[in-house]
Amino acid sequence: MQLLVVLSILPQILILLIYLNLALMQLLKPSNFCPKVKTIVTDITIVKQGIFTLVNKTFQNTIIAAIEQVSNALPGKPHTETGLLNCFNQYPQSIYVIGNVPTALIALCKELVTSKVKSTLIIDYSVGFVSVVYSQKILAKTSMPQIRV
Secondary structure (H helix, E strand, C coil): CHHHHHHHHHHHHHHHHHEEEEHHHHHHCCCCHHHHCHHHHHHHHHHHHHHHHHHHHHCCCCEEHHHHHCCCCCCCCHHHHHHHHHHHHHHHCCEEEHHHHHHHEEEEEEHHHCCCCCCCEEEECCCCCHHHHHHHHHHHHCCCCEECC
């Protein structure tokens, strides 16, 4: 059963990586902003690995996977959500790429509403079964520069 779920999600993940690569090629131009100073924060490791080669060939931005930044989740919160909030506190001006965990995007959007610091860009290509549509609606209501796929 788990293998079937992974195989059914795999094409979506591959498409996500293609879209992210194209989006990064267009957005990380020196004319838009100074990309070398921007850290890219992804929700999960597979997204980090998927964009690593292109980012390394272009602007060599630091890429951080939020899920790798936490050993213990906040009570009642998933690891990815906790990691993303930790990353926002450490790297508030980063480019945020959400590829798999829409609940983490919801938490980030709520944090952005109450924070004086704003993120540079949020790229959302959430896949999954929980809260995808809701998270995109929440993101659409923010004033942050964003790409929703």
